[in-house]
Amino acid sequence: MTTNIFNADDEHILKAAEIIQKGGLVAFPTETVYGLGANVYNSKAVASIFEAKGRPRFNPLISHIADFDFLKTYALTDERVTALAKRFWPGPLTFVLKRLDENPALDLACAGLKTVTVRMPSHPVALELIKKSGVPIVAPSANKSQTISPTTADHVFESLGDKVDMILDGGACTVGVESTIIDLTGKDVVLLRAGGTALETLEDFLGEKVLISNGNPDMPSSPGQMLKHYAPSHEFRINVLIPEPDEFYIGFGQMDCDLNLSACGDLKEAAANLFSFMRKADHQTTHGKIAMAPIPNIGLGLAINDRIKRASYKK
Numbered sequence: 439m440t441t442n443i444f445n446a447d448d449e450h451i452l453k454a455a456e457i458i459q460k461g462g463l464v465a466f467p468t469e470t471v472y473g474l475g476a477n478v479y480n481s482k483a484v485a486s487i488f489e490a491k492g493r494p495r496f497n498p499l500i501s502h503i504a505d506f507d508f509l510k511t512y513a514l515t516d517e518r519v520t521a522l523a524k525r526f527w528p529g530p531l532t533f534v535l536k537r538l539d540e541n542p543a544l545d546l547a548c549a550g551l552k553t554v555t556v557r558m559p560s561h562p563v564a565l566e567l568i569k570k571s572g573v574p575i576v577a578p579s580a581n582k583s584q585t586i587s588p589t590t591a592d593h594v595f596e597s598l599g600d601k602v603d604m605i606l607d608g609g610a611c612t613v614g615v616e617s618t619i620i621d622l623t624g625k626d627v628v629l630l631r632a633g634g635t636a637l638e639t640l641e642d643f644l645g646e647k648v649l650i651s652n653g654n655p656d657m658p659s660s661p662g663q664m665l666k667h668y669a670p671s672h673e674f675r676i677n678v679l680i681p682e683p684d685e686f687y688i689g690f691g692q693m694d695c696d697l698n699l700s701a702c703g704d705l706k707e708a709a710a711n712l713f714s715f716m717r718k719a720d721h722q723t724t725h726g727k728i729a730m731a732p733i734p735n736i737g738l739g740l741a742i743n744d745r746i747k748r749a750s751y752k753k
């Protein structure tokens with residue numbers, strides 16, 4: 439059987455980088471697990487990640503970078519961030535930071551949050567791929583949602599098959615569990631996910647206790663945060679077929695509307711536009727309220743509906 443698995447030599451890394459630049463998906467090895475990578479600035483490519491994984495909601499994704507200096511324009515850095523990066527990067531430690539880069543193309547990768555999640559992996563293939571691509575590579579683990587993370591190229595193929603344009607085979611991952619995630623946006627350091635960097639090692643280095651976020655480690659406080667931060671400030675109704683005159687109408691499919699998530703009814707395109715269109719709708723001043731057309735509840739529609747249900751939620 440022919441597969442899309444290729445040995446991660448220079449030639450194939452270069453090809454993989456071209457795929458990333460063109461908006462395709464590449465699975466690649468990191469020291470923790472294999473990642474399913476896309477260009478962070480290409481919302482359509484980011485939407486295909488959620489589609490390929492069958493993720494029912496838009497989780498924020500980790501941006502993988504290869505150069506610390508780049509981070510200074512991407513996220514808010516301070517002495518603590520710099521010190522942690524110097525000690526633990528490249529390696530299995532991920533930072534949640536305040537987002538600086540306001541490029542709306544980033545909205546989907548950040549799941550509409552005002553934070554950005556970043557790590558520098560230590561696998562040479564990952565680093566080379568990021569450098570050759572010239573952009574941060576956003577990557578969740580390269581497996582179907584709710585299944586075990588892949589630590590070999592074969593695992594990726596078993597789980598995602600030809601939903602990936604290319605799988606770079608760099609052998610088995612040495613760490614084998616996902617990166618540790620810490621939230622550095624507040625005064626205290628908060629652990630959001632235990633992983634490849636030990637908590638004790640972090641605390642020794644910081645000289646202080648790391649707080650542990652309670653709740654599901656895979657969805658750490660993000661649903662709540664999303665509700666608070668990203669509900670538009672305008673009243674927002676969903677599943678609306680006929681908008682009121684004072685409603686700014688976000689459509690889907692062939693229809694009259696103020697902004698169309700996808701005139702041709704493509705859920706991937708709709709997902710790619712969702713967060714920036716909600717932002718636009720919230721910034722406009724011609725209408726007092728916002729309404730959105732029904733979105734089919736299949737494929738990426740599940741994630742879109744999950745997100746807009748939260749955004750339209752009324753206390």
Ligand code: TXA
Binds near residue numbers: 532
């Ligand atoms: O080792 C790893 O971290 C692997 C490799 C590929 O780098 N990546 C990985 O990504 O495990 P993913 O998407 O499978 O897991 C990232 C987790 C998600 O559960 C997400 O909800 C959470 O991190 N997360 C990311 N940004 C967040 C944020 N700003 N606030 C709260 N949770 C966040």
Ligand code: MG
Binds near residue numbers: 578579587
């Ligand atoms: Mg995962």
